[in-house]
Amino acid sequence: QVQLAESGGGLVQAGNSLRLSCAASGRTFSTNVMAWFRQAPGKEREFVAMISAGGSIKNYADSVKGRFTISRDNAKTMGYLQMNSLKPEDTAVYYCSAGLGGSLRDLERPGKYSYWGQGTQVTVSS
Numbered sequence: 001q002v003q004l005a006e007s008g009g010g011l012v013q014a015g016n017s018l019r020l021s022c023a024a025s026g027r028t029f030s031t032n033v034m035a036w037f038r039q040a041p042g043k044e045r046e047f048v049a050m051i052s053a054g055g056s057i058k059n060y061a062d063s064v065k066g067r068f069t070i071s072r073d074n075a076k077t078m079g080y081l082q083m084n085s086l087k088p089e090d091t092a093v094y095y096c097s098a099g100l101g102g103s104l105r106d107l108e109r110p111g112k113y114s115y116w117g118q119g120t121q122v123t124v125s126s
Contacts, residue, residue: 002026002115004096009120016086016124022079022096022117030074033101036081037110038092038122045095047108049081052101059104063089086124093119 008020022034035050049060049070058070069082079096099113106112 002029002032002098004098004115004117006094006096006117006120009094009122011123011125012086014087014124014126017082017084018086018122020081020083020094020096020120020122022081024077024079024096024098026077029077029098032098032115033107033113034070034072034079035097035099035107035113036070036079037095037097038090039095039119040092043092045110047110048094050104050107051079057104059107061108083122086122088124088126091122091124093121095119 003025005023012018031053036048037045038048039045047061048064051058051070051072055072067085072079096117097113098115102112
């Protein structure tokens with residue numbers, strides 16, 4: 001069992017940065033893939049980024065490549081999403097998730113993740 005809690009969201013102007021954190025509890029966190037998803041009003045939850053259990057494999061949505069960086073610290077049971085050059089279209093509730101492995105394509109789907117945080121709001125003004 002893994003419990004997740006996001007923090008670090010807020011209101012920023014376009015072009016600025018935010019760092020989201022995901023605090024995990026549970027002994028199995030270090031063996032789980034971790035990912036970030038986001039959901040804007042009226043839209044489906046969409047994949048943002050994932051990182052393998054050991055941290056060596058990362059995958060990003062095309063819309064955030066080169067701007068966002070996912071990382072994790074298993075010793076601290078923490079996950080992070082560094083978001084740079086933010087755009088108004090990045091506005092959404094961001095969710096941290098954890099689950100078992102799969103193909104990179106599979107791991108872009110919310111259904112592959114068993115554990116979810118409550119979400120943190122990110123609002124980017126133009």
